[in-house]
Amino acid sequence: MKILLTNDDGIYAPGLLALYECLTSYHEVHVVAPESEMSAVGHCITLSRPLRIQKVSRKGAFFGYAVTGTPADCVKIAVQELFNGTPPDIILSGINLGANVGVNILYSGTVSAATEGAFLGVRSAAISLDATKDPDFRFAAQFSRKVIRFMFSSGLKVNTALNVNIPGIPPEKIKGVCVTRQATARVEERFERRSDPRGNVYYWLAGGKESVEKSKPEVDSVALSENKISITPLYYDLTCEEEYERLKNQPLPSFEELRLDL
Amino acid sequence: MKILLTNDDGIYAPGLLALYECLTSYHEVHVVAPESEMSAVGHCITLSRPLRIQKVSRKGAFFGYAVTGTPADCVKIAVQELFNGTPPDIILSGINLGANVGVNILYSGTVSAATEGAFLGVRSAAISLDATKDPDFRFAAQFSRKVIRFMFSSGLKVNTALNVNIPGIPPEKIKGVCVTRQATARVEERFERRSDPRGNVYYWLAGGKESVEKSKPEVDSVALSENKISITPLYYDLTCEEEYERLKNQPLPSFEELRLDL
Numbered sequence: 001m002k003i004l005l006t007n008d009d010g011i012y013a014p015g016l017l018a019l020y021e022c023l024t025s026y027h028e029v030h031v032v033a034p035e036s037e038m039s040a041v042g043h044c045i046t047l048s049r050p051l052r053i054q055k056v057s058r059k060g061a062f063f064g065y066a067v068t069g070t071p072a073d074c075v076k077i078a079v080q081e082l083f084n085g086t087p088p089d090i091i092l093s094g095i096n097l098g099a100n101v102g103v104n105i106l107y108s109g110t111v112s113a114a115t116e117g118a119f120l121g122v123r124s125a126a127i128s129l130d131a132t133k134d135p136d137f138r139f140a141a142q143f144s145r146k147v148i149r150f151m152f153s154s155g156l157k158v159n160t161a162l163n164v165n166i167p168g169i170p171p172e173k174i175k176g177v178c179v180t181r182q183a184t185a186r187v188e189e190r191f192e193r194r195s196d197p198r199g200n201v202y203y204w205l206a207g208g209k210e211s212v213e214k215s216k217p218e219v220d221s222v223a224l225s226e227n228k229i230s231i232t233p234l235y236y237d238l239t240c241e242e243e244y245e246r247l248k249n250q251p252l253p254s255f256e257e258l259r260l261d262l
Numbered sequence: 263m264k265i266l267l268t269n270d271d272g273i274y275a276p277g278l279l280a281l282y283e284c285l286t287s288y289h290e291v292h293v294v295a296p297e298s299e300m301s302a303v304g305h306c307i308t309l310s311r312p313l314r315i316q317k318v319s320r321k322g323a324f325f326g327y328a329v330t331g332t333p334a335d336c337v338k339i340a341v342q343e344l345f346n347g348t349p350p351d352i353i354l355s356g357i358n359l360g361a362n363v364g365v366n367i368l369y370s371g372t373v374s375a376a377t378e379g380a381f382l383g384v385r386s387a388a389i390s391l392d393a394t395k396d397p398d399f400r401f402a403a404q405f406s407r408k409v410i411r412f413m414f415s416s417g418l419k420v421n422t423a424l425n426v427n428i429p430g431i432p433p434e435k436i437k438g439v440c441v442t443r444q445a446t447a448r449v450e451e452r453f454e455r456r457s458d459p460r461g462n463v464y465y466w467l468a469g470g471k472e473s474v475e476k477s478k479p480e481v482d483s484v485a486l487s488e489n490k491i492s493i494t495p496l497y498y499d500l501t502c503e504e505e506y507e508r509l510k511n512q513p514l515p516s517f518e519e520l521r522l523d524l
Contacts, residue, residue, distance in 0.1 A: 053463070
């Protein structure tokens with residue numbers, strides 16, 4: 001299978017290398033990833049400046065292409081330029097250092113690379129490990145092979161991306177695998193107000209831990225807190241269906257009289 | 263009413279000024295916007311560097327605060343720092359120069375500011391004018407007053423954002439207002455491959471025009487192409503409900519045997 005790997009921690013991140021090393025014996029693996037760390041870039045694309053591509057070696061051998069852009073840029077340019085119009089069979093984004101669950105996925109470069117793949121009609125998955133330090137990516141990398149198989153065995157639609165989160169605990173403590181929804185609970189966060197050495201005020205975003213949504217047991221953050229692997233199918237449609245159906249039947253804003261005000 | 267204005271074209275953009283000048287006679291208006299242009303930043307937040315805030319004057323009077331961050335940063339810091347914990351009644355993001363419809367809204371800083379407001383529980387709307395040059399923002403600014411009223415009269419849920427797109431044509435040619443869904447059709451785009459003066463290759467993203475989705479008449483891009491104002495309710499949940507329901511009943515990837523491989 002022809003697989004494109006990308007991430008948002010940058011081409012030198014250990015999570016990407018772990019994925020590469022695990023998959024390269026079984027598949028034709030191509031790496032196109034950001035030159036530098038791109039966390040919390042969201043679904044960002046680069047319009048105002050050009051992109052450059054550079055070959056990168058790791059462990060003394062050719063590893064992949066570094067792009068001076070975001071994860072979504074990497075997916076776009078890989079599918080459209082490097083594969084000469086023949087898209088890969090699968091796109092995997094990760095392994096991210098840190099979970100991507102709840103509303104935080106809207107900020108996630110890792111997830112947006114998978115969503116971009118889905119835009120382009122390629123089965124895609126984001127893989128994240130819920131760890132912050134001393135991560136062991138080996139289990140997550142091996143589980144990614146299972147995710148690839150699942151994408152085909154389950155008949156996953158090509159426009160759907162999977163968001164996979166793996167607990168950062170010893171594998172024997174993992175309690176199961178479940179299909180989940182994205183949590184929508186509010187994230188607790190705040191700004192720290194500080195002064196620089198010249199007395200100027202600056203702010204730094206702190207907190208941001210997803211609060212576990214007790215009311216909805218089927219969401220990603222709850223599964224992860226219960227030491228389960230969560231798999232959430234994502235689709236790039238932000239329409240609120242409930243409000244769409246309701247608002248259609250409300251009196252809409254008039255605009256005719258505004259013509260006279262000008 | 264206490265209204266927060268922001269945008270992604272930056273604090274000096276004419277669309278923001280038009281909105282400010284139209285609303286300031288009727289409401290308590292606060293401006294917190296990016297210091298510089300932030301188009302296509304998506305739902306990006308700044309974690310790796312601190313944010314600074316600076317007072318900005320326009321036309322010789324205090325206008326608002328410029329933030330060294332993205333539209334989502336502006337909304338976060340405004341709600342949490344500048345309003346001292348008392349959030350505004352309404353957040354408006356815009357008026358953007360250019361439409362924000364279809365899958366492109368996932369790249370849009372204008373829309374993500376409204377989504378961020380919805381995260382924070384504030385009724386929010388993104389306002390975009392489908393024009394590229396010589397824009398006349400006056401009608402769109404006046405229509406924004408109607409949008410504000412609609413947000414209350416329709417009982418819009420506080421966690422829902424409205425994505426409003428206004429045709430960039432003379433107001434008397436506008437054909438109506440309609441509640442729409444986000445289009446999901448693929449966007450046609452490509453990279454231009456160029457060489458710099460030193461012979462190095464670079465790529466520049468071109469195209470990106472939303473293709474009109476003929477099969478679904480109720481979507482934003484179709485309404486706009488028919489010279490109608492479109493209003494799409496958005497919710498920050500990317501879960502694909504259809505695939506969620508289906509995948510739940512599929513055989514899930516096993517993981518137990520992976521423990522032994524390590």
